[in-house]
Amino acid sequence: MSFARLLAPVALLLLAACAADDLDKPPAPLGDFRLGLNVVVGETARQVPPSRTATAEEWEAALKAAIDRRLGRYAGAGEYHMGVSVDAYALAIPGVPVVIKPRSVLVISVTVWDAATRQKLNGRVKQLTVLESTGFLTPDSIIGSGIMRNKQKQMQSLAASAARAIEYWLKQNQEWFSADPAVRAAARAATADSSGKERPPRIED
Numbered sequence: 001m002s003f004a005r006l007l008a009p010v011a012l013l014l015l016a017a018c019a020a021d022d023l024d025k026p027p028a029p030l031g032d033f034r035l036g037l038n039v040v041v042g043e044t045a046r047q048v049p050p051s052r053t054a055t056a057e058e059w060e061a062a063l064k065a066a067i068d069r070r071l072g073r074y075a076g077a078g079e080y081h082m083g084v085s086v087d088a089y090a091l092a093i094p095g096v097p098v099v100i101k102p103r104s105v106l107v108i109s110v111t112v113w114d115a116a117t118r119q120k121l122n123g124r125v126k127q128l129t130v131l132e133s134t135g136f137l138t139p140d141s142i143i144g145s146g147i148m149r150n151k152q153k154q155m156q157s158l159a160a161s162a163a164r165a166i167e168y169w170l171k172q173n174q175e176w177f178s179a180d181p182a183v184r185a186a187a188r189a190a191t192a193d194s195s196g197k198e199r200p201p202r203i204e205d
Helices: 003-018 056-071 139-143 151-172 181-191
Strands: 035-041 080-090 105-114 126-131
Touching: 035 056, 056 080, 056 151, 080 151, 105 151, 126 151
Parallel strands: 035 080
Antiparallel strands: 080 105, 105 126
């Protein structure tokens, strides 16, 4: 798989990846949502060259911490489990400043479960692609994060962008967490997978 193909779906999430960190602000209401289990699987990660190498354990630790920080702020009456798998990544390597300044990218698949009913809320696995946040006209954006940041900083930035993208996706489907049982049931029925079978998306060469 080429780096260009990996970046193809990222346009819709540029805002989520580049927005200023807002973890110091109270989150907007999200119905009865409260984070339960936060399960991240890194063994599925596929490295897309050119890229630095990261282990499954490193991805799991970075994403779990970022998801806990962002989604752990919600204190709804319900409990929802989050399942995340790392599909692919590219961690920018040092390039030629200005001329070649690679950008890091991460692709994940997400599933949300209602702990009380054991119901999967999204009928199909949601795949999200995010870019490393470097800010506007910062040394990272001008020279490239491969030179300005080490691997750990790149992964932390990608994980934070991924957690923010998950939060944005949940808010797009906030009817899943409505206090009104009728609204909640209708929203969940609309996204139910009638086949009952599902596999995480695969990225082909």
